[in-house]
Amino acid sequence: MTQNWGMTIPFYDRSLAASKELIEELPSLGYTDLWSAEVNGADGFTPLALASQWAPGTRLGSAIVPVSTRGPGLLAMSAATLADLAPERFVLGIGSSSPAIVERWNAMEFTKPYARTRDTLRFLRAALAGEKVSETYETFAVKGFKLERAPKVAPKIVLAALRPRMLRLAAEEADGAITNWLSPDDVRKVRAEVRPETELIARLFVCVSEDADAVRERGRWMLASYLTVPAYAAFHDWLGRGEQLRPLHEAWAAGDRKAALQAIPDEVVDALIVHGDAATCRARIQEYVDNGLDTPVLAPIPGETPIAQAVRDLAPKA
Numbered sequence: 001m002t003q004n005w006g007m008t009i010p011f012y013d014r015s016l017a018a019s020k021e022l023i024e025e026l027p028s029l030g031y032t033d034l035w036s037a038e039v040n041g042a043d044g045f046t047p048l049a050l051a052s053q054w055a056p057g058t059r060l061g062s063a064i065v066p067v068s069t070r071g072p073g074l075l076a077m078s079a080a081t082l083a084d085l086a087p088e089r090f091v092l093g094i095g096s097s098s099p100a101i102v103e104r105w106n107a108m109e110f111t112k113p114y115a116r117t118r119d120t121l122r123f124l125r126a127a128l129a130g131e132k133v134s135e136t137y138e139t140f141a142v143k144g145f146k147l148e149r150a151p152k153v154a155p156k157i158v159l160a161a162l163r164p165r166m167l168r169l170a171a172e173e174a175d176g177a178i179t180n181w182l183s184p185d186d187v188r189k190v191r192a193e194v195r196p197e198t199e200l201i202a203r204l205f206v207c208v209s210e211d212a213d214a215v216r217e218r219g220r221w222m223l224a225s226y227l228t229v230p231a232y233a234a235f236h237d238w239l240g241r242g243e244q245l246r247p248l249h250e251a252w253a254a255g256d257r258k259a260a261l262q263a264i265p266d267e268v269v270d271a272l273i274v275h276g277d278a279a280t281c282r283a284r285i286q287e288y289v290d291n292g293l294d295t296p297v298l299a300p301i302p303g304e305t306p307i308a309q310a311v312r313d314l315a316p317k318a
Helices: 017-029 044-056 072-085 099-105 113-128 164-173 184-191 212-227 232-241 241-252 258-263 266-272 280-291 305-315
Strands: 006-008 033-036 060-064 090-095 135-136 139-144 158-159 176-180 199-208 273-275 295-300
Touching: 017 044, 033 044, 033 280, 033 305, 072 090, 072 113, 072 139, 090 113, 090 176, 090 273, 099 273, 113 158, 113 164, 113 184, 113 305, 135 212, 139 280, 158 164, 164 184, 184 232, 184 258, 184 266, 184 280, 199 212, 199 305, 212 258, 212 266, 212 273, 232 241, 241 258, 241 266, 266 305, 280 295, 280 305
Parallel strands: 006 033, 006 295, 033 060, 060 090, 090 158, 158 176, 176 199, 199 273, 199 295
Antiparallel strands: 135 139
């Protein structure tokens, strides 16, 4: 279908410890990329470290590690470790994250998200190249940091980017952009903000199930937790869903979670979550690719088909 075909690890239905056999199988199925996440489950680096040994030859990426939950030096050390384990195969994905993750869960400050991401990108470029960094950036200062063992080849760095300003930063200073929760048609608008040669990556939530009502019920819970985050609300405003999602935001602001879930239209769930039988899902994923997505990163969610089977059915070699 496309040169890059990614899978999210670990899987939705099992721990990292229980994921080894299925991760080992992914390369034979045609998956080229394995991407982690970091919210409130596994951290963004450990799954990739294990996958570097379990699935050698695959490209490994973090999508994404927040720039405000670790110090710049620690972030550089973690990236250097992965770059050593998977030379020229590790891609560091970073992003601003959200106030809930940064402040409420990690007791850090969520301020100037664009500037913090830009400053972290610039610091990492220097640090991962082996330079000694003493620099005062807009959002932090580093004095005399130098990696004890810089990677022989610095990893590529990609940015989580939803709207034009961050997308342009990803195109101008990073090696690619990662986006999330969008439809195939939305890819065209996002792609228009970055150069053709800029890699565009997106996590796609996929449910192999023909029970559309059950998928929509689960999908509303997932979407409500994201679309009410200010950055995602602004993203979908920009994409043109402001009026469709207004009832959701009004009910959420009033504290009526049940009404908020019910306010998400079926057509929004259907636009943002890939579902149907395996052939329908593969065709839908191909629409993303045809509209300018370079690297789809699949995230299978529970449905009628068990996750392990869905992983196999959605593979390029299926």
